[in-house]
Amino acid sequence: MTTIAAVIFDMDDTLYPERTYAFSGFRAVVDSCADLVDDPDLAVDEMGALLDRSDRHRVFNCFVEQRGLSDDAELVQRMIQTFRTHRPTISLHRDAAALLERLRGRFALGLITDGAAVQQQAKVDALGVASLVDEIILTDELGPGLGKPHPAAFELMADRLGVTHERCVYVADNAGKDFVAPNALGWKTVQVLRDDGFYGDAVAPPGGNADHKIYTLADLDAIIAE
Ligand SMILES: [Mg+2]
Incomplete structure (x- = not known):
């Protein structure tokens, strides 16, 4: 284990x-x-x-x-x-804010997100994520074709955090693309299913199913403690 x-x-x-x-x-x-x-x-x-x-x-x-x-x-x-x-008016899900606070100092924390860098950076700023995690990778900044499911961002994240792949967990919502790379690298993967999420129905490609599915981030602690 x-x-x-x-x-x-x-x-x-x-x-x-x-x-x-x-x-x-x-x-x-x-x-x-x-x-x-x-x-x-x-x-x-x-x-x-x-x-x-x-x-x-x-x-x-x-x-x-x-x-x-x-x-x-x-x-x-x-x-x-x-x-x-535009400068977005958005805020963290309540379970996300609580979780990030609980995990801070106990785990190395990171963010990997796809999407146009200007948009994703504006969201990061609006949510105040930079002060809540140790490393942020906007895959758009890595270059064309290096977004999920490409493994580049996951390899870089483990490297930057100084941890081996098997000690990492990726928490995301979209089974269509989020879990292929971390699964292949040996990360533990967790899908959070949100009622109002855009991608809750996305079909996983081969190797793309998450190890665990949860409905609230309040249930993550038990999984990462296993
Ligand atoms: Mg997502």
């Missing part, structure tokens, strides 16, 4: 609800085009409905289309830019 020495987290839908980031961005976008939108709250709700209904990467295209604003060819591009660069 190998003792766990390092706990590494995914960010979106693991430490905070990604949905709240989307709504924070919708608000920023609506504020930025106030001249085109007479009822801001209604517009944000409309984008929220599109988020649930359509391909979530096409929310602004659909919004512009259904509002009859599509004669402005650059509007969608401006909205995407505003969304990506």
